Amino acid sequence: MSVQLDSQARQLAREAAQWLARQDAGELDADGALQLQHWRARSAAHEALWQKAEQLRQRFSQVPPPIGLSCLDRPDRQRRKLLGQALALGAVAPLAWVAYRQLPMTRWGADLATATGERRGVELAGGGRVQLNTASAVNIAFEAGRPRLHLLRGEIAVDSVGPLQVQTRDGRILAGAGSFCVREGEQDCEVSALRGALRLLPRQGGETVLESGQRARLSAHQVQGVEAFDPQMPSWQQGVLIVQAQPLGHFLRELDRYRPGVLRWQPSLERLAVTGTFALDDTDRILALLAASLPLRVQYHTRYWVSLSARSAVA
Incomplete structure (x- = not known):
């Protein structure tokens, strides 16, 4: 995730935390409630994070006993305001984490995406299938009737019935009929050919052919670490x-x-x-x-x- 996207996610998390604190502190009148509805309706990202915020409130926004006792002792509006501020401070950190880990910005505009711990598979038009591993996102397009996948984040497994291309941050993967996996890392991509050969094309390097039963690391400049593996071994796909x-x-x-x-x-x-x-x-x-x-x-x-x-x- 870029610095700009990370900043956007954290800002959105802070806004969600502030709205949640105001709601819990009883500070939302009719106009405030309407403003909250407008905030939630601004995008799918706003609504998704609000839903996650409400789920996490029970786990991360537990009121410390001293605060709770003082609020019970003097249940006036100022005490509720202080409580709301305390809840906001307690909610910002976990919500910012959720924005980064559970709801990464790259997911919100993706054609297909999974949350942390989720796996999902879909059929491709014209045949074939793509399966997303945990915390992954991919866009799907077609060029001359052929599927083109753009891996935005995480890991995918692809079953192709004909020519198919996967675009990654570091380069392209060209496949025919077969099965393969692509996993984005911090520095490069790991590509595994389960069935059928693959052509790996770094953004600034020469082409490498990966045979069935081989895997390698694809970076922007080269393909390296070609080695054999057992494609029959069960994995995250199972x-x-x-x-x-x-x-x-x-x-x-x-x-x-x-x-x-x-x-x-x-x-x-x-x-x-x-x-x-x-x-x-x-x-x-x-x-x-x-x-x-x-x-x-x-x-x-x-x-x-x-x-x-x-x-x-x-x-």
Whole structure:
């Protein structure tokens, strides 16, 4: 996400937090309520964030006991105003996080998009299918009757029945009939050919052919790291994570992609190794399985704030 988009998301989150605080403090008269309705109707982004704000209010806007007691002691308008300001301060941080993580700006204008933890598949006109992994967004167009996908964020799996093109930040992927995956990273894209060959064309480099059963990293200047992999191994498309003696830190960073909220762990846990097959539809169960098989404990501060620590340490 660019600095400009990140700034827009945070500003929108602050506006949502302010409206929520005014509503909870009883400061919205008829005109205020109408203004709120107009704010929500300005775009799909405004309405989506408002809905998410109301959902998160119960988890992130718990009133601290001292504030609650003082408001009960003197239930006047000024106290309600102070409470509203406190709620606004408490809501800005989580709502800003939601704007960035749960509702990224790139999703709001995309043809297809998924939230954190969501996977979604759709059929392409003329045949074929595209499946979006967690927190992903893609635009779909057609040129001379051929599909052209523009990956805006995240990861997709594509089943194509004929010529098809995927545009990424770093270059293009040309496919015939076959199946492949594309995942955007911070520095480049990982491209995996499950069935059929692919042509990878960096924005400023030469073409590389990727054969079935190979994967590579596509950057703006080159294709590198070509290696073989097992295309029959189940993956996120089947809703699972399969790991063998993987460092726990790496596993948790991958799991964090599928889990809304904040997931933190002690650095000392990074060196532990994890093996197993984990269903992505229940990340709480995955955390419970880790606690049962490894010397760590899981502490829920809220549903959306979880920390992992060594079992002998205090979280």
